[in-house]
Amino acid sequence: MLNFSHLHLCVSVNATGGNETSAVLHPVIPPAIDPEDLDILKLDTSVTLACARLTTQHKRKRSDGIFSQANLTFAYPTIPLDYSNYVSDISCKVGRLTAILSDGAYDLAKSAWKGKGPLILVTAVDGLSDDDTKEFFITKSITFSDKDHTFTAKGLSVGYRDVTTYFDLAWGNVGTLKLKRSMDKGDIFQPHALHPRVTLPKASWDIKLSDPRVLGVDSSAP
Numbered sequence: 001m002l003n004f005s006h007l008h009l010c011v012s013v014n015a016t017g018g019n020e021t022s023a024v025l026h027p028v029i030p031p032a033i034d035p036e037d038l039d040i041l042k043l044d045t046s047v048t049l050a051c052a053r054l055t056t057q058h059k060r061k062r063s064d065g066i067f068s069q070a071n072l073t074f075a076y077p078t079i080p081l082d083y084s085n086y087v088s089d090i091s092c093k094v095g096r097l098t099a100i101l102s103d104g105a106y107d108l109a110k111s112a113w114k115g116k117g118p119l120i121l122v123t124a125v126d127g128l129s130d131d132d133t134k135e136f137f138i139t140k141s142i143t144f145s146d147k148d149h150t151f152t153a154k155g156l157s158v159g160y161r162d163v164t165t166y167f168d169l170a171w172g173n174v175g176t177l178k179l180k181r182s183m184d185k186g187d188i189f190q191p192h193a194l195h196p197r198v199t200l201p202k203a204s205w206d207i208k209l210s211d212p213r214v215l216g217v218d219s220s221a222p
Helices: 103-113
Strands: 023-028 044-053 066-080 087-093 096-101 120-122 136-145 150-158 164-173 202-205
Touching (some): 103 150
Antiparallel strands (some): 023 044, 087 096, 136 150
């Protein structure tokens, strides 16, 4: 069972099928992403989001963990703020998002983002919406402060159906992947001996959100 409605990015996955209790996955930095790469802050409509299951008292082996990764195409240029080591103190309130940028990141962001129209900001910090049902922040305006190297975005929190046109989802065991939490960049699992990695099973959906068969009013709705 996949619950794609709370893409904080926390996805609820049934690890064994059937009616077993679901496991909560927490947002992590995709293995191919380097948090030191400033290119993370460049505008792109294609973004990879990932999550993994934390260790528990009952399952401490890294290879037993669950890993899920989604390649998404957005309707607007998108920035995964949590992935960059150069973005800090992200704060969200309804209709407003602020953060601090390091020197080089500030110059890049101000040049790349300013005046570029609606952008989508991705972060797992609390406060993105008042009811925790929205996962992304779409900007109406962004202002930059040269004094303290901060930016302030005003806009609207939205769900994935509002801003994505395609996603490709893969999931499986963590194996030897070295995963770091997207929020604090810490290792999500305790150290464990490396073992050969198993290829993840894969599923894909090509969804056009303008298709009336995808969106609409449920016949059972009151």
